[in-house]
Amino acid sequence: MARDPLARISTIVTSQMRRLPGRRDQVRNNAGGYGFAKDVWNGLEDFLILGTTGGTYYVGEDRLTADNADVLFRAIDEDGPRAVRLIVDVSTARPPRAPKPRPAVFALAAAFARGDPGTRQAVKAAFPLVVRTTDHLAMFVGYLKALGGKPSRNGSSLVAGRALRTTLASWFLRDEPDAVAFRACKAMQRRTPAGEALALRDVLRIAHPAAATPAHRALFGWIAGNVGDDAAREALPAIDAFLTARAVTTPAEAVRVVSGRRVPWEFLPDAMLREPEVWDALVDTVGLTALIRNLARMTRIGTLVPLGDATGRAVARLTDAEALLRARIHPMDAWLALRVYASGRSRPNPRAEVQTWRPVPAILDALEETYELSFGTVEPSDRRLLVAVDSSGSMSGTWGGRLTVGGSEIGSPYEVGCAMAVMLARIERGNVHVIDVDTAVHASRVSARTNLREIASWRPSGGGTDLSLPFDWALRKKRHVDGIVVFTDNETWAGRSHPSQALAAYREAVNPQVRVVVTAMTAAGHSIGDPKDAGVLNMAGLDASLPSVVNGFLRSR
Structure with missing residues (x-):
């Protein structure tokens, strides 16, 4: 008897190379299998957190950027104020949800x-919350010229209408005049993403902010060049400190200003920031976050060296538990700092030369302790978790897909997924079991005590991708878990059933209340998570809020 072709149609078991019957919201992923199209808001959130630098295993950087820009534009067309609220949420969250600001400023x-x-x-209301520094301001102006400017002989120019003037003016009016002066003095000139020089004076002339007080008038006049240094010094202490710092001509003078006036490093002349003894003094005065961000610079110029005095003082600050708590250093911040520093290489600007340094072992050890100490206030969910890290070939970072922060590669999607799994295991204090999956389930090396530097040498098992396996494994083993967290690029194709079907089978046989968090390691625009399933949450990898979100999601059953 001939096989009935209708027998191949099943809502219980369907090959991942075929769309689920009746689910028109499924799309073909980049590996040829089918997943659920992320709605515009999940897609926008992925872009804001993950960005598109480097592309992925399947998709080049240019196409991934274009695809995510299209998602952004659709979100703005659908509900612009909602898009702005999401931008503000990602940009201002504490701990920070996104490791780099460019996607939020572009959006x-x-x-x-x-x-x-x-x-x-x-946008006008959100502007001073998202565009906080002169660097951010230069990004915004440069992106706006490309997106909404008018053609000119030199590329494009801004159309300075009333709305734009009011928006830019809010940058100068957000805080008290001396606080604005302090921010302005940190960087009076920056370059736009296209490489154009942009002086703060130029932005001020477009904005024409209203000077409500004599201090405002002194500040705006000084930036514009219409008020002299002496008058500005008298009105604004930040300008006095800045001019004092800018006047130094020797390292010894710079050290005296740093030690005596405790000026920020940005106030000093560029030539002084290449002097090891100046940074030796700054080790004790800069904020803890600034110290962490400048470890590579201090190593590159020779301030931080093995057995050095400055190295010892930096280590002491990096391992001060109370200071870390006050500075709200999150485990993700510490891990990213460790990976950036350990990389020994950075190129934050594609047009600039590559910067290299040889990491100091004592600083690497201190950053590991920073990571350990930063868990002090993170509470466990008291739920049992199965964590699955996609270990297929597309997670290896080969042919693109290496995740970057500040121009430094921090690892492949697999490495980052394993690091996030370690954090969850550490927070949940033994209530976590971690597995690797490709087209089979493999034992993971992750534990709560995994050394973070170990992960850099780990390689995924490779091969195809079947993301139904975490649910199949839990079903076969009859593991009663409260939550399943999957770290993946969502490029599944090799399974005989869809992940959503395997999840339904697990719920039917073991735990109907299990919740699932699908954590995307790339902004690919699709997910294995069924958007119609209230027990499934889609998140982006590198989101520092992941542990707290997982905690709240599991507790809200």
């Missing part, structure tokens, strides 16, 4: 350029 510029009047009003 805000796009919302201003493409949004309706209501969206532009939302």
Whole structure:
């Protein structure tokens, strides 16, 4: 008897190379299998947190960027104010949800350029919250010229209407005049993403902020070049400190200013920031976050050396539990700092030369202790978790897909997924079991005590991808877990059933209340997580809020 072709149609077991019957919301992923199209808001959140630098195993950087820009534009067209609220949430969260600000600043510029009047009003309110530094301001202006400017002989120019003037003016009016002066003095000139020089004076002339007080008038006049240094010094202490710092001509003078006036490193002339003894003094005065961010610089110029005095003082600060708590250093911050420093290489600007340094072992050890100490206030969920890390070939970072922070590679999606799994294991205090999956289930080397430097040498098992396996494994082993967390690029294709079908089988046989968190390691625009399933949450990898979100999601059953 001939086989009935209708017998191949099943809502219980369907090959991942075929769309689930009746689910028109499934799309073909980059590996040829089918997953659920992320809605525009999940896609936008992935872009804001993950960015598109480096592309993925399957998709080049240019196409991935274009795809995510399209998602951003659709979000703005659908509900511009909501898009702006999401940008603000990602940009201002504590701990920070995104390791780099560029996607959020680009998205805000796009919302201003493409949004309706209501969206532009939302951008005006959000602007000083997202665009906090002169560097951010230069990004915004550069992106806006590309997205909403008018053609000119030199590329494009801004159309400085009232809405734009008011928006830019909010940067100068957000805080008390001396606080604005302090921020302005840190960087009076920056370059836009396209490489154009942008002086703060140029932005001020476009914005024309209203000077409500004599201090405002002194500040704006000084930036514009219409008020002399002496008058500005008298009105604003930050300008006095800045001018004092800028006047130094020798390292010894710079050290005296740093020690006596405790000026930030950004106030000093560029030539002084190449002097090891100047950074020797700054080790004791800069904020803890600034210290962590400048470890590579201090190593490169010779301030931090093996057995050095400055190295010892830096180590003491990095391992001060109370200071770390006050500075709200999160385990993700510490891990990212460790990976960036250990990389020994950075290129934050594609047009600049590559910067290299030889990491000092004592600093690496201190950053590991920073990581350990930063768990002090993170509470466990008291739930049993199965954590699955996708170990297929596409997670290896080969042919693209290496995740970067500040121009430094921090690892492949697999390495980062394992690091996040270690953090969850550490937080949950023994209530976590971790597995690797490709087209089979493999034992993972992850434990709560895994040394973070070990992970850099780990390689995924490779091969195809079957993301139904975590649920199949839990079903076969009859493991009663409260939550399943999957770290993946969502490029599944090799299974005989879809992950959502395997999850349904597990719920039917073992735990109907199990919740699932699908953590995307790339901004690919699709997921194994069924958007119609209230017990499934889609998140982005590198999101520092992941442990607390997982905690809350599991507790809210």
